[in-house]
Amino acid sequence: MITTLVHVWVNPHHIDDFKEACIENHQESIKENGNLRFDVLQDATDPSKFVLYEAYESEEASLAHKETNHYLKWKETVADWMLKPREGYKHKIIAPTDKKLW
């Protein structure tokens, strides 16, 4: 199992647009085979800062997400709304280890 924390800095004029695009991406991503989490988080003190928390059963499932229509649509839609390139940090999952707990 693998997780990625994606940090995104959004143009304050496009915060609502960005949220809408992420919710759409979330709704499709959680239907993917191997998806365990696709949480969209907004920083409580800086509304223009977001974190996408994505977890997949395998590296293959994580990579397959990047080939989906909904990911490619999201990527293109939000491109001009980001203040700088997003940053993704991969993590190993220490807990939970039991898939039933996801």
Next chain:
Amino acid sequence: MITTLVHVWVNPHHIDDFKEACIENHQESIKENGNLRFDVLQDATDPSKFVLYEAYESEEASLAHKETNHYLKWKETVADWMLKPREGYKHKIIAPTDKKLW
């Protein structure tokens, strides 16, 4: 609903000890009323860097976690293993909004 991303930098000599203490904290925390997530993540490129991803139904439930025996035990156990004070960042949850998806 509220989430906190807690960043922890661990003394390399105590990585396994820290993981063990976090798994124990995870196992008890997910039993708490109002807990939605308690994921323990280890940075894929820096094994001494961890993120705890905690989500609760309410601010009250999140605060109640800090009063539990398992949290207080974890806090005391890991105190000397951290290279510097941990940093917690609160976030609003944009998606999922439906509790059934947690």
